[in-house]
Amino acid sequence: MKQYLKDLFKKSSDKLEYLKDANLVFTVPNIGSHGDFSTNVAMTLTKQLKRNPREIASEIVENLEADKNVISSIEIAGPGFINFSFTPQFTAQIIKNILAEKRDFGKSGKYKGKKALVEFVSANPTGPLTVGHGRNAVVGDTLANMYEWIGYDVDREYYFNNAGRQMRILGESVKLRYLELLGGTVDFPDTHYQGEYIVDIAKKLHTENGDSLRDEDAEGKFKETAEAEIFADIKKTLKNINIEFDSFYNERDLYNNGDIENVLKTFKEKDLVYEKEGATWFKLTELNNDQDKVIIKASGEPTYRLPDIAYHRTKYERGYDIIVDLFGSDHIATYPDVLAGITALGYNPDLVKVIIYQFVTLLANGEVVKMSTRKANFITLDELAEEVGSDVVRYFFNMRSVSSHLNFDIELAKKHSEENPVFYLQYAHARISSIMNMTEENKLNLSVDNLELLNTDEEQNLIKKLHSFGEEMLIAGENAETHKISHYLEELAGLFHKFYTQCRIIGTEKKLAEARIALAVASQIVIKNGLNILGVTAPEKM
RNA sequence: GCGCCAGUAGCUCAAUUGGAUAGAGCAACAGCCUUCUAAGCUGUAGGUUAAUGGUUCGAGUCCAUUCUGGCGUACCA
Structure with a gap:
C-alpha cells in the first residue's frame, strides 16, 4: 500500500x-x-x-x-x-497474499545474499550460565532469527577463552575440592569458585581416578575436566531454551595460527606501538581514542585487546557483510579499542554493529540480588527455565528494549506466569486452531471469494495490522530491536481477540463466515511467523 | 572527577526514530459465558514524560545545565 x-x-x-x-x-x-x-x-x-x-x-x-x-x-x-x-476491496488482497505465502509472508528479500555473523553469549567456561547471561543468549539468538528473516545468511558464534587467570583459578578450585574429598583439611580461599558444581566435578574425578590425581597439576586434568563439564552444561542449558551455535571460536587458535603475532607485526610496521615500563602500548590516542592502552603486559602475555582485534579480523576475512557483537554494559569500554584496531588494519568499522544491553536486576523476596559466578550467589538459567518454561524465558528477555534495565522478579515470574503476555499470544493462536476444528464440523470452508464482506472496524483493523507485519519486522531487524516483535504481536493478538469476540463465524451467513475463516487463518499464519522469530512455540491447544 | 546508558500512570514497559489527543499489560473498580477456548472482551480510574531553560510550524524524542540510578574508567575478560 x-x-x-x-x-x-x-x-x-x-x-x-x-x-x-x-x-x-x-x-x-x-x-x-x-x-x-x-x-x-x-x-x-x-x-x-x-x-x-x-x-x-x-x-x-x-x-x-x-x-x-x-x-x-x-x-x-x-x-x-x-x-x-x-477501500475494503483493496485491503482484502492482503489476506490472499498471506494465504499464498504462508510461512514466508512478511519476509524481506532486502538483504538476500548477504552474510551476517552474530557473536553472543561468549561466556568463558568458569560456571553455569546465569539469569544474567540469559538476556544475552536470548536476545542474541533472536537477533540472529531476525536477520535471517530479513534475508541474511546468519552464523551464530560463541567466542571463548580457556586460558587466562580465571580459568587457572577454576582448575585450582577443583583441585582443592578434590583434595578435600581425599580427607585433607583444605584452606579454600574466598577468591576461588565457591559453587556446588565445583564439588560435583571434583567428585566425578574422584570416582573415576581415586586418589591418583593427588600430585596432578591443577592446570592439567583438573582444569580440562572442569572446562569440558562446564561447557557440556552450558550447551545443554542453551539447548533447553532453543539455542544452538554454528561455531565455537577458541581464543587459543589465534595464538596457534599466528594471527596475534601477525596483527602485532602490522601495528609495529605502522608505528602504532611503543615500549614503556616493560609493556607494549597501543597508540590509541593517534586513532582518536582517549588514551593509549597496554596490549602486551610486562609479563609478555597479551591483554584481551590484542586477541579481540585479531578475532575481529577473522570475521572480516570470513567475508561477513555485517558483524554483530552483543554484550553487557560492563564491556562498554572495550569495543572502541577493538574498532580502532581493526580500522588501523584497514577494515571498515561500520560493518561492526555493537549492541549493548543493560544489566538484569534480579529481585528475590523483593530484594536485589547481586550475582557473581565466583561467589556462587547466582540463579542459573536452567533453574529459571525449569521454573517458568523456555517460552516464558525467551519472551521475557525479548519484551524490553536492550537499552533499558530489566527487572526480573523471581516470585512474580513464578506466581504470575499464567498472566504473562506470551500466553496472550499463544492463546490467540490456539483459539484459531480451535475455530478450524469447529468450522470443519459445521461444513464451512475457507474462501477468498467474498473478502470485501469483511468491512467492520474489527475486521479492517486486523487486516491492516497483518499487512504491516513485514515492514515492522524489517524496521525491527535493521535497528536490532527485538522488543518490537513482541510489541507488534501483542497488538496483533489484541486485534484478533476483539475480532473473535465481535465477529462470530459459526451461525453467520455462509459467504461472510467463509471470508472470516480466511481472515482467521491469515492471522494465525502471521502470529506463528512472529512467534517463530522469537523462538517461542505456537501451540494448537492450551 | 571523566565517559556511556537510562529516568514516562501505583508497578513493569511502549511510543512507527521530530508528528496529530503520550499508549499497553499487571494491580484497583464496574460489567459480559445454555452460542467457534473467559489464558478472552467491554467500560471506569490513573500523567506537569525527573527538573529548568533552549532549538521550530511541532519535543517524551534534539541541545545545555542540574538531580537520581546502573555500568565503566586495569599490565582482569
Whole structure:
C-alpha cells in the first residue's frame, strides 16, 4: 500500500516540481479517524516553499490521480497532514497474499545474499550460565532469527577463552575440592569458585581416578575436566531454551595460527606501538581514542585487546557483510579499542554493529540480588527455565528494549506466569486452531471469494495490522530491536481477540463466515511467523 | 572527577526514530459465558514524560545545565 502511495506521488511530481526530491514518508497514524496512512510531506516543505503547509497540502491533493477502487478518501488534517484511507476491496488482497505465502509472508528479500555473523553469549567456561547471561543468549539468538528473516545468511558464534587467570583459578578450585574429598583439611580461599558444581566435578574425578590425581597439576586434568563439564552444561542449558551455535571460536587458535603475532607485526610496521615500563602500548590516542592502552603486559602475555582485534579480523576475512557483537554494559569500554584496531588494519568499522544491553536486576523476596559466578550467589538459567518454561524465558528477555534495565522478579515470574503476555499470544493462536476444528464440523470452508464482506472496524483493523507485519519486522531487524516483535504481536493478538469476540463465524451467513475463516487463518499464519522469530512455540491447544 | 546508558500512570514497559489527543499489560473498580477456548472482551480510574531553560510550524524524542540510578574508567575478560 505504501508503494502504491509512493508511485502516486511520483506521477504527480511531473506537475509539482517540488515533489521530485521531497522526502516522502508514510506512517500509520495511531488514531483510526486519521486514515490508514499519513504523510507529513507538506509540512516538511514549508520552509523551502515559504508557504502555509495546509495550502501546500491541498495543492498536492488536487494533483493526485487516485483510483477510487483503491483509495476511498484523501483528507487534509491538523497542521497539514495528508491522510489516506483504503477501500475494503483493496485491503482484502492482503489476506490472499498471506494465504499464498504462508510461512514466508512478511519476509524481506532486502538483504538476500548477504552474510551476517552474530557473536553472543561468549561466556568463558568458569560456571553455569546465569539469569544474567540469559538476556544475552536470548536476545542474541533472536537477533540472529531476525536477520535471517530479513534475508541474511546468519552464523551464530560463541567466542571463548580457556586460558587466562580465571580459568587457572577454576582448575585450582577443583583441585582443592578434590583434595578435600581425599580427607585433607583444605584452606579454600574466598577468591576461588565457591559453587556446588565445583564439588560435583571434583567428585566425578574422584570416582573415576581415586586418589591418583593427588600430585596432578591443577592446570592439567583438573582444569580440562572442569572446562569440558562446564561447557557440556552450558550447551545443554542453551539447548533447553532453543539455542544452538554454528561455531565455537577458541581464543587459543589465534595464538596457534599466528594471527596475534601477525596483527602485532602490522601495528609495529605502522608505528602504532611503543615500549614503556616493560609493556607494549597501543597508540590509541593517534586513532582518536582517549588514551593509549597496554596490549602486551610486562609479563609478555597479551591483554584481551590484542586477541579481540585479531578475532575481529577473522570475521572480516570470513567475508561477513555485517558483524554483530552483543554484550553487557560492563564491556562498554572495550569495543572502541577493538574498532580502532581493526580500522588501523584497514577494515571498515561500520560493518561492526555493537549492541549493548543493560544489566538484569534480579529481585528475590523483593530484594536485589547481586550475582557473581565466583561467589556462587547466582540463579542459573536452567533453574529459571525449569521454573517458568523456555517460552516464558525467551519472551521475557525479548519484551524490553536492550537499552533499558530489566527487572526480573523471581516470585512474580513464578506466581504470575499464567498472566504473562506470551500466553496472550499463544492463546490467540490456539483459539484459531480451535475455530478450524469447529468450522470443519459445521461444513464451512475457507474462501477468498467474498473478502470485501469483511468491512467492520474489527475486521479492517486486523487486516491492516497483518499487512504491516513485514515492514515492522524489517524496521525491527535493521535497528536490532527485538522488543518490537513482541510489541507488534501483542497488538496483533489484541486485534484478533476483539475480532473473535465481535465477529462470530459459526451461525453467520455462509459467504461472510467463509471470508472470516480466511481472515482467521491469515492471522494465525502471521502470529506463528512472529512467534517463530522469537523462538517461542505456537501451540494448537492450551 | 571523566565517559556511556537510562529516568514516562501505583508497578513493569511502549511510543512507527521530530508528528496529530503520550499508549499497553499487571494491580484497583464496574460489567459480559445454555452460542467457534473467559489464558478472552467491554467500560471506569490513573500523567506537569525527573527538573529548568533552549532549538521550530511541532519535543517524551534534539541541545545545555542540574538531580537520581546502573555500568565503566586495569599490565582482569
